Amino acid sequence: MQAEARPGALLHNVSRATHLIAEAADADADVVVFPEAFLTGYADEVFAAPLPDLDDPQWQDPLRRIVDETGVIAIVNTTLQSSGRRTLTDVVFAPGRAPFAAYAKQHLHAPEREIFDAGERGFSFEVKGVRVALSVCYDANFPEHAAAAAASGALVYVNSGAYFPGGARRRDLHYASRALDNGMYVVFSGLVGAPSDFIGGSAVFDPLGRRIAHVEGREGIAIADIDPAVVADARAEQRMWRDRRDDLGKYESAGKLTSRV
Numbered sequence: 001m002q003a004e005a006r007p008g009a010l011l012h013n014v015s016r017a018t019h020l021i022a023e024a025a026d027a028d029a030d031v032v033v034f035p036e037a038f039l040t041g042y043a044d045e046v047f048a049a050p051l052p053d054l055d056d057p058q059w060q061d062p063l064r065r066i067v068d069e070t071g072v073i074a075i076v077n078t079t080l081q082s083s084g085r086r087t088l089t090d091v092v093f094a095p096g097r098a099p100f101a102a103y104a105k106q107h108l109h110a111p112e113r114e115i116f117d118a119g120e121r122g123f124s125f126e127v128k129g130v131r132v133a134l135s136v137c138y139d140a141n142f143p144e145h146a147a148a149a150a151a152s153g154a155l156v157y158v159n160s161g162a163y164f165p166g167g168a169r170r171r172d173l174h175y176a177s178r179a180l181d182n183g184m185y186v187v188f189s190g191l192v193g194a195p196s197d198f199i200g201g202s203a204v205f206d207p208l209g210r211r212i213a214h215v216e217g218r219e220g221i222a223i224a225d226i227d228p229a230v231v232a233d234a235r236a237e238q239r240m241w242r243d244r245r246d247d248l249g250k251y252e253s254a255g256k257l258t259s260r261v
Contacts, residue, residue, distance in 0.1 A: 001189045001202060001221055002189065002192060002218075003016065003020060003038065003192065004218075005040070006041060007194055007195055008041060008045065010052060014039060014062050014063060017039065020106060021063070021070060024072055027223055029223055030073065030127055031074075031161075032072055033075045034042060034077055035161060035190055035202075036077050036137050036160045036162040037079050038160070039052060039059065039079075045155075047115045051079045060093075060099050070095075072095075073093070073095070074094075075090050075102075075160070076091050077089065079116075080104075082101060087116055087118075089103065089188055090138070103119060104118070104136075105139060106139055107141065108140045122134070129228070131154045132155075133149030133152065133156065133157050134158055136159065136250050137159065137162060137163075140174050140175060143181055147182055149184075154184060155228055156184060156185045157178060157184055157185070159187065162191040163200075164196055171201050180208060180238065181240060182239075182241055183207045183231055184259075185207060187205075188204075189202050207235070208235075241251030244259075
């Protein structure tokens with residue numbers, strides 16, 4: 001999913017999310033992923049204000065109703081305050097059950113660390129026999145984060161992000177690399193627009209790191225089928241996942257050497 005949030009307009013963004021979930025259902029999607037901080041917008045003034053609370057049904061009920069109606073599972077990223085903690089959290093809305101705070105962003109940028117608490121563990125869920133692991137933006141810069149997801153059995157690594165202008169090359173390189181590193185699908189959902197001209201880039205990468213779907217316009221949905229057989233074939237062809245070592249031994253150094261002038 002690629003969409004623009006209106007900073008500070010929680011109920012407007014919730015309404016927009018319900019329409020986008022309905023569009024995803026019309027396109028036969030089973031799971032839809034929203035960009036980082038989509039429900040509140042990614043803005044300093046929003047972060048300094050009171051944040052949505054998971055105990056408040058007002059903003060949750062429209063999302064609960066639409067997933068019950070459509071059968072789509074929605075991964076909705078939002079700033080959240082709960083139990084004295086402020087986090088950037090993936091809230092999962094699934095048909096027939098209460099929404100839950102599934103995953104909080106573990107790797108925070110320096111400005112975010114002054115405002116938010118980092119998550120303490122990974123999270124995944126299974127749908128139609130496929131295990132899906134969650135991440136948020138900066139998490140995907142760290143190869144070990146996606147590797148931990150793959151080690152837990154995930155075939156899909158989803159990421160909700162917000163990239164500033166100038167970050168496109170780094171963004172695409174990270175997501176393609178995490179896919180190839182681990183022989184798994186990577187799904188990225190990017191924020192666009194206000195207040196920082198966020199650049200989107202929503203796409204799906206296959207287990208060989210190839211971009212197989214993307215949003216062509218400013219807003220829209222990138223859809224791809226997830227095939228476990230493709231994961232198996234990729235891991236057989238690219239053996240990094242099978243051949244990696246958990247213990248590389250002590251790291252030694254020769255000290256300072258002098259080159260010939």
